[in-house]
Amino acid sequence: MKYQLSCTVLEQRPAGADCYELTLLAPPVAAVARPGQFVHLVCRAPGSQDPLLRRPLSIFAANDRQGTVSLLYRVVGRGTAWLAALSPGTRVDLLGPLGHGFDLEQARGGEPVLLVAGGMGVAPLHFLATALQSQLPAGQVIFYYGAATGRQLLLQDRLAALAGRLIICTDDGSRGRAGPVTAPLADNLAAHPAGVIYSCGPRPMLEAVAALAARHNLPCQVSLEEKMACGVGACLGCACRTYRGDGQVGASGAGGQESPSYSLVCTDGPVFDAREVFPVSGQESDRWAEGEK
Ligand SMILES: Cc1cc2nc3c(=O)[nH]c(=O)nc-3n(C[C@H](O)[C@H](O)[C@H](O)COP(=O)(O)OP(=O)(O)OC[C@H]3O[C@@H](n4cnc5c(N)ncnc54)[C@H](O)[C@@H]3O)c2cc1C
Ligand code: FES
Incomplete structure (x- = not known):
């Protein structure tokens, strides 16, 4: 409604x-x-x-x-x-x-729940962390938050109160760990089990998060930002290329040729299963995890 x-x-x-x-x-x-x-x-x-x-x-x-x-x-x-x-x-x-929000059911498995925010992507993940706090044992949510500089980090005290751990990164190293927020995420995934990843932020960051999730065979939901006009599925202005859940290109065209499938960010999203938006081969996920981008 x-x-x-x-x-x-x-x-x-x-x-x-x-x-x-x-x-x-x-x-x-x-x-x-x-x-x-x-x-x-x-x-x-x-x-x-x-x-x-x-x-x-x-x-x-x-x-x-x-x-x-x-x-x-x-x-x-x-x-x-x-x-x-x-x-x-x-x-x-x-x-x-x-739009469609995050599926919270995927957080119920008992394993750590990882939230990964870049820049203003912190806004929807704050709401998600609040909802998860009321349904999960304390400490099960780990919040990764990256920004260009320490000055651009927002409301850290409130995020720290919602999550078991808050891990901060800045591109310029002015606060927290220097470098992309996907670096500590990759370290953590290599060393510890996790249940699900939820992410919102710039597209390159989402792509890296999706690749790490694929590499560790984890469910991952990403929230996209596209420029929007109507917001209700009428203008087709927010179409984005999507793939079947198994990472293959969507509808296949005549003669077996690849034909793209599109979804609307405003009504089909903004939250998507990461594999629908970022199909990742094993080789690519290794590249992301090793920090080549
Ligand atoms: C689903 C969704 C949720 C969003 N949530 C937030 C949020 O919680 N907090 C927040 O600060 N912003 C959010 N945004 C981005 C926000 O909508 C834009 O920053 C805003 O529309 C800019 O309007 P403006 O008139 O101030 O800027 P404009 O004058 O329209 O543009 C100024 C600059 O911002 C860029 N821009 C404009 N719209 C977007 C957009 N949709 N995505 C990326 N860049 C844009 C333009 O290219 C230009 O460089 C969200 C966008 C979407 C699609
Ligand atoms: S903004 Fe019009 S269809 Fe999505």
Whole structure:
């Protein structure tokens, strides 16, 4: 069930470099929202046409009792700058919750559950960690969080409170381990068992995570970000190439020739089984695990 609502802004809190946590009153959305789903916001003043398209943001937190939905966003352009200027009591038009979220059933096997976030990919994984905290024994979630610099890491205290371990990496080494977040992930997977990986972040990072999951034969769910127009499956603007679950190209064309299959990130995703998006041969997964990219 999705809703279109004019929501009251309850709070707009600075959350780090150019980032904000926006809390909206949206009781019907809070009641049904699942980790990994997103909302689509009109980011312009009433009467204005600019920017025309809604902007998608992951649900960072939802509180059914209080009827609130929170978003964590970085100001990168016109739409997010408009959002950042909203003060409590003003209203914003919201469509959601949209898309398919993470499948939490895969976390129930008793093995460690690995969350891997890059940059603003931390937003949906925070919501997921909150949901997992209420259904898993303490300490079963390990949260890997990478960013370009220490300045871009957000809300570390809150993440540390949700996860058994929080492992930080930065590209420039200004905080945590220097280098990609997939390096400690690879080390951990080589030494310890794990049950499932959930990931959201830049596409190259997701590809590396998917390759590691394939190498260790682990279920892996990835949340994709594509530019979106309608958000509801009507414009086909967010199509992405997908493959069958076994890593082979989807529908096969006449004469056995490969013909691509496409999925819509807004309605078929944004969360996909990693093998649907990143088919990986054994050789490729070895290359990723050895850190060649
Ligand atoms: C399902 C989904 C969930 C998302 N969740 C979050 C979130 O929780 N927090 C967050 O900060 N951002 C999130 N994003 C990205 C966010 O939608 C864009 O940053 C936002 O739409 C930019 O709007 P703008 O008008 O401020 O920038 P624009 O003026 O439209 O663009 C500014 C820059 O951002 C880039 N950009 C615009 N849209 C996207 C996009 N969809 N993906 C990647 N780059 C983009 C443009 O290429 C340009 O370089 C999500 C995107 C998707 C598809
Ligand atoms: S954004 Fe229109 S189909 Fe996905």
